[in-house]
Amino acid sequence: MKKQLGSYLTELAKKSAAITSSLVLGSTLVAGATLSASAQADNCYIMVHGHGTKGTDKTEARDSWRTSHFSQYQGSDFMSHLLGPTDNYAIVGYDSTDEAGFPYWRDETAGEIARQMVSIKQGNGDGLTHDEANTQCSANDDFWVVSHSQGAQQMVFMAGNATSGSPYYNTAFTASGSAKTVPYSQAFEGILGIFALGGAMGGTEGADRVCNGSWTDDVINLLFLGRDCNPSVEWLQTNDSYLARNLIGSNLAAPLYAMGGYKSFPGFEGITAGFLTGEDDGYINLASQMGCAGSPKRNLWDDLNEYKTFFGIAYGSPKFRCNNSNKGTPRTYNMASVYTDHDAERNGGINSPSYVNVENGISCGNGRNMAGRIASCTQ
Amino acid sequence: MKLKYLPFPFAMILITWFVISQESEVAIPEATPQVLKVAPAEPLVWDNQEDNLDKVTLVKAVQRNSDETLNPIERIRKMSNKTELQVALLDDHDNFTRYPPENRRITSAAQDPITQRYAIDERTTLNEDQSVGLTVWSDKKFYLEDDTVIVHAFIQDAEGKKITTEFQTEIISDLGKHGALKLIDDNNDQIYTAQLKLSDSSRNIDKPGIYKVLIQNKEHEILDGITFTLSKPDIALTYNFREKITASGDLLIEAEVDVSQNNRFYIQASLYSSTHVPVGVTQSTQELTSGKHWIPLQFAGLMIQDAQENGPYVLQQVSLAKVTMPMQRAPLVNPGFQTDAYRLDEFSNNTYNEQDKLN
Numbered sequence: 001m002k003k004q005l006g007s008y009l010t011e012l013a014k015k016s017a018a019i020t021s022s023l024v025l026g027s028t029l030v031a032g033a034t035l036s037a038s039a040q041a042d043n044c045y046i047m048v049h050g051h052g053t054k055g056t057d058k059t060e061a062r063d064s065w066r067t068s069h070f071s072q073y074q075g076s077d078f079m080s081h082l083l084g085p086t087d088n089y090a091i092v093g094y095d096s097t098d099e100a101g102f103p104y105w106r107d108e109t110a111g112e113i114a115r116q117m118v119s120i121k122q123g124n125g126d127g128l129t130h131d132e133a134n135t136q137c138s139a140n141d142d143f144w145v146v147s148h149s150q151g152a153q154q155m156v157f158m159a160g161n162a163t164s165g166s167p168y169y170n171t172a173f174t175a176s177g178s179a180k181t182v183p184y185s186q187a188f189e190g191i192l193g194i195f196a197l198g199g200a201m202g203g204t205e206g207a208d209r210v211c212n213g214s215w216t217d218d219v220i221n222l223l224f225l226g227r228d229c230n231p232s233v234e235w236l237q238t239n240d241s242y243l244a245r246n247l248i249g250s251n252l253a254a255p256l257y258a259m260g261g262y263k264s265f266p267g268f269e270g271i272t273a274g275f276l277t278g279e280d281d282g283y284i285n286l287a288s289q290m291g292c293a294g295s296p297k298r299n300l301w302d303d304l305n306e307y308k309t310f311f312g313i314a315y316g317s318p319k320f321r322c323n324n325s326n327k328g329t330p331r332t333y334n335m336a337s338v339y340t341d342h343d344a345e346r347n348g349g350i351n352s353p354s355y356v357n358v359e360n361g362i363s364c365g366n367g368r369n370m371a372g373r374i375a376s377c378t379q
Numbered sequence: 380m381k382l383k384y385l386p387f388p389f390a391m392i393l394i395t396w397f398v399i400s401q402e403s404e405v406a407i408p409e410a411t412p413q414v415l416k417v418a419p420a421e422p423l424v425w426d427n428q429e430d431n432l433d434k435v436t437l438v439k440a441v442q443r444n445s446d447e448t449l450n451p452i453e454r455i456r457k458m459s460n461k462t463e464l465q466v467a468l469l470d471d472h473d474n475f476t477r478y479p480p481e482n483r484r485i486t487s488a489a490q491d492p493i494t495q496r497y498a499i500d501e502r503t504t505l506n507e508d509q510s511v512g513l514t515v516w517s518d519k520k521f522y523l524e525d526d527t528v529i530v531h532a533f534i535q536d537a538e539g540k541k542i543t544t545e546f547q548t549e550i551i552s553d554l555g556k557h558g559a560l561k562l563i564d565d566n567n568d569q570i571y572t573a574q575l576k577l578s579d580s581s582r583n584i585d586k587p588g589i590y591k592v593l594i595q596n597k598e599h600e601i602l603d604g605i606t607f608t609l610s611k612p613d614i615a616l617t618y619n620f621r622e623k624i625t626a627s628g629d630l631l632i633e634a635e636v637d638v639s640q641n642n643r644f645y646i647q648a649s650l651y652s653s654t655h656v657p658v659g660v661t662q663s664t665q666e667l668t669s670g671k672h673w674i675p676l677q678f679a680g681l682m683i684q685d686a687q688e689n690g691p692y693v694l695q696q697v698s699l700a701k702v703t704m705p706m707q708r709a710p711l712v713n714p715g716f717q718t719d720a721y722r723l724d725e726f727s728n729n730t731y732n733e734q735d736k737l738n
Contacts (some may be wrong), residue, residue: 041451041454105704142451142454143451163480163481164480164481165480165481165661165662165663165664166645166662166664167645167662167664167700167702167706168702169664171702173704177704179643190450190451192451192452192455192468193464193468205504208603208604212593212602212603212604213602237606238502239500239502239591239604239605239606240500240520240606241500241520241589241606241607241608241705242589242606245495246496246705246706247705247706249481249645249647249662249664250480250481250482250483250492250647250660250661250662251475251480251481251483253480255467255468255471255472255475257464257467274507274509275507277503277504277505293489293495294498295500295501295502295503297502297503297504298503299503299505309537310537310538310539311537311538312509312537325486325487325489325490326489328495330483330492331471331475333467333471335464362463362464362467363463364462364463364464376462377462377463377464377465378462378464378465379462
């Protein structure tokens with residue numbers, strides 16, 4: 001009871017802060033136009049991390065949004081760019097490590113994420129004590145999914161099998177290979193949108209190289225993918241046979257807004273970009289991040305077009321445009337192409353990255369990093 | 380000027396106007412002040428005069444309650460200042476809820492998901508200094524046990540000129556290694572080709588699953604692979620169809636299938652006009668037992684209306700698959716079944732009501 005009362009009071013304090021802030025706004029906007037604005041619920045951002053995190057430990061799942069491989073980004077935290085005064089978040093955790101080796105269609109990945117999403121939307125919280133006061137989601141919030149890297153691949157598979165008639169409707173697979181019923185449709189009820197940041201929607205050429213035996217740089221390999229082609233890496237390859245888009249139905253259960261990064265990693269690790277065709281964020285080809293139709297390793301430029309080239313110089317009009325009409329999955333939309341690497345995408349390590357205007361892009365939050373863009377666009 | 384110094388009479392006028400305007404827009408449920416929860420961007424009318432505070436609180440509660448009866452989409456729709464994303468979100472929502480979730484409108488053949496799933500997976504890999512590229516592909520992505528896989532590869536320099544070269548290959552899968560192929564340039568066009576007969580027992584390519592042909596060019600230190608799925612779909616069309624317009628004004632085509640083993644199956648089909656204008660796709664997943672079954676393929680009347688094409692309509696492409704991991708798709712079928720010459724006005728123009736989805 002005491003805890004409940006405390007929780008109520010802190011919630012009240014938080015809302016009071018909002019009232020104060022609204023008063024300031026209201027003092028300049030007394031006119032009827034503002035009065036006609038509709039009340040809005042709090043945003044709840046459901047955070048789905050990428051590959052290589054033992055997210056069954058929720059602390060590790062939370063840390064995946066604030067730790068860094070590079071000293072340049074140390075101390076940065078995605079949440080500090082994402083959360084406004086009344087925003088909430090919930091950490092989803094699943095085991096995406098190479099040691100576990102679970103592909104995206106397993107109960108331990110897709111099934112686990114779905115169950116946690118359902119629980120979060122019921123107002124049960126995420127089981128963590130947040131450093132940011134009063135940021136647990138409640139059942140009447142507006143729900144968004146923020147996914148990074150493999151998290152986006154998870155979203156495509158799950159949302160693509162959450163509508164009736166889809167092939168793996170509410171189904172994941174167990175270690176024995178048998179089908180298990182899981183709550184995809186329930187998980188996506190009321191989800192307003194999915195943000196895919198540096199999403200491995202079309203896999204990554206890095207996984208191709210690991211599985212083909214041609215990724216020669218063990219340091220890079222060790223940092224971001226397993227040395228061996230375990231099933232979790234195998235199903236991150238860019239061949240169509242492995243892609244989630246090949247395993248879904250006619251619709252996603254929620255719209256997906258893709259943000260792609262096109263900056264190499266800092267320092268020595270920047271050589272990874274040389275192993276990936278087209279623009280990339282050091283880890284994933286841009287065509288994959290943007291969910292383009294056709295080969296995920298097509299030679300996409302940062303403006304999301306593919307050109308004929310002569311000695312590497314583009315000429316003529318684009319031979320392929322990765323606009324909203326040329327996506328490999330339904331209800332998939334361009335949001336932004338941002339000068340950010342795969343590490344900074346998830347920890348907000350680059351505060352104000354440059355960007356390229358893209359066809360069908362969404363401009364709210366231009367000039368901010370991916371977290372800031374989401375904040376600006378969902379305010 | 381801060382609102383707390385707003386003159387009392389003016390505040391009362393505002394409150395009165397606000398209550399009236401809210402009542403005119405939405406049905407207001409009975410006020411329950413205990414659910415007072417103020418959203419950040421809301422305009423507030425506030426006054427420090429004690430006798431007015433209760434009225435203001437009540438207004439807030441009424442407004443909040445009225446908005447809580449709306450789902451998030453409708454609340455966003457009511458917002459006076461929407462972000463570009465919120466506008467896009469409403470547009471997507473309106474398009475998505477226009478038809479049943481099994482249906483999706485397509486406006487070009489390239490958007491047809493069946494075309495995309497069966498499209499040749501041509502891949503180009505650049506070498507480290509990006510001076511040459513290796514392009515590889517196979518003639519299909521899904522094969523049956525008696526099929527022959529045809530593999531192609533070429534090397535191209537930065538000027539786009541194909542190069543005479545040699546390739547090494549290896550066939551691998553989760554089950555192990557399955558030998559090599561000899562890629563040959565038969566007609567001196569620098570496109571190298573090999574054929575893989577899946578029925579060749581020496582290769583042990585007999586289990587359904589994903590197989591990869593690794594293709595390496597040592598001269599330019601470049602390597603990539605094509606993958607294909609060996610399917611045993613256990614389902615086939617009999618090419619018997621029947622059709623009608625349902626009581627709800629949708630087009631229902633039933634396709635007869637012959638199932639050879641009990642399993643869960645996925646069927647996806649695309650509808651075009653007889654003038655080749657795409658209409659949309661539908662899908663169905665069913666547990667089926669051995670024997671013949673009629674599979675319903677329902678296309679929303681409004682989706683047909685939106686295509687603005689009178690009948691007859693053509694069942695352009697049908698994809699049948701056994702739902703395992705990976706999915707075992709049957710070869711693409713173009714049944715060419717044509718419906719009667721229905722007129723557009725015979726179909727329903729009602730949208731699919733999916734309002735509850737976001738409640």
